[in-house]
Amino acid sequence: MTPIQLGAADRAYRLTKELVLTGELPGGHLFSEGEIAGRLGVSRTPVREAFLRLQVEGLLNLIPKRGAVVVPVLxxxxxxxxxxxxxxxxxxxxxxxxxxxxxxxxxxxxxxxxxxxxxxxxxxxxxxxxxxxxxxxxxxxxxxxxxxxxxxxxxxxxxxxxxxxxxxxxxxxxxxxxxxxxxxxxxxxxxxxxxxxxxxxxxxxxxxxxx
Structure with missing residues (x-):
């Protein structure tokens, strides 16, 4: 992955995490890679990388071909x-x-x-x-x-x-x-x-x- 892609992935990670933690993306909400990519003006590839990181952290559940669901606080x-x-x-x-x-x-x-x-x-x-x-x-x-x-x-x-x-x-x-x-x-x-x-x-x- 190139430095530019790494930078985009990090920005996508920070933005998505902030949206989840502040509740702008509430628990149970389904959203797509395209939504985040569009907000940042990047391709879906770095957003996919960001989503994977957030899934590991327990904030997102990824659904193939649909996007991600925000994991609610149980x-x-x-x-x-x-x-x-x-x-x-x-x-x-x-x-x-x-x-x-x-x-x-x-x-x-x-x-x-x-x-x-x-x-x-x-x-x-x-x-x-x-x-x-x-x-x-x-x-x-x-x-x-x-x-x-x-x-x-x-x-x-x-x-x-x-x-x-x-x-x-x-x-x-x-x-x-x-x-x-x-x-x-x-x-x-x-x-x-x-x-x-x-x-x-x-x-x-x-x-x-x-x-």
Whole structure:
């Protein structure tokens, strides 16, 4: 494959993945290579390569001679992702509690993300809010200083973003409330009551995703 084709395949991959993660191509939607090729002004060959990559990632199911179907987020998969997030974030905070020297820096980083998230909520910018939501929770994991946990958590990023957009799109008025729930999580870390973090995180995720 030539460099030009590789570039086209990468662009097709990025565009299609973005359309799936943002819900512009919703779960169960059937679409063709030609639709993406037409948007990018490329042939179907690099789009086919992009579709294959996305099938490996579990976002598309390919149907010969018809195109691709967006794989929906199934209830069982969503619950699995939430359970994994709870376990990783709670473990990170417990480790942070064993390293009090790391707490001031952790609070500074979390408050910076929270400030940006509050601004996005006030502006009603859902896409930016969701991005900052993911950054807030990744920062929680990062503050614990466990590289293995952080690497694992990164594998959940695409599912997390897709689930957040799905959960928050119908309730844009709740964005400021969700930002304040994040502020409450930060307050728990600041208080030093690290055992209270896991149930508070669980309640937060329940309200956003399991309502």
């Amino acid at each position: 209830p069982g998969e969503a619950e699995d992702v939430l359970d994994a997030r709870e376990a990783v974030e709670a473990a990170a905070v417990q480790r942070l509690g064993r390293r009090p020297d790391l707490v001031p820096g952790a609070l500074e980083r979390l408050r910076a993300v929270l400030e940006a998230q509050r601004a996005h909520a006030e502006a009603g910018d859902l896409a930016a809010f969701v991005e900052s939501d993911g950054r807030f929770h990744r920062t929680i994991v990062a503050t614990g200083g466990n590289a293995v946990l952080l690497d694992f958590y990164a594998t959940l990023a695409d599912r997390q973003r897709r689930m957040n957009l799905h959960a928050l799109s119908p309730i844009p008025a709740r964005l400021p409330e969700i930002a304040e729930e994040h502020a409450a999580l930060v307050a728990i870390i600041e208080s030093g009551d690290f055992g209270a973090f896991a149930p508070a995180l669980r309640a937060h995720l329940d309200r956003v995703h399991r309502r």
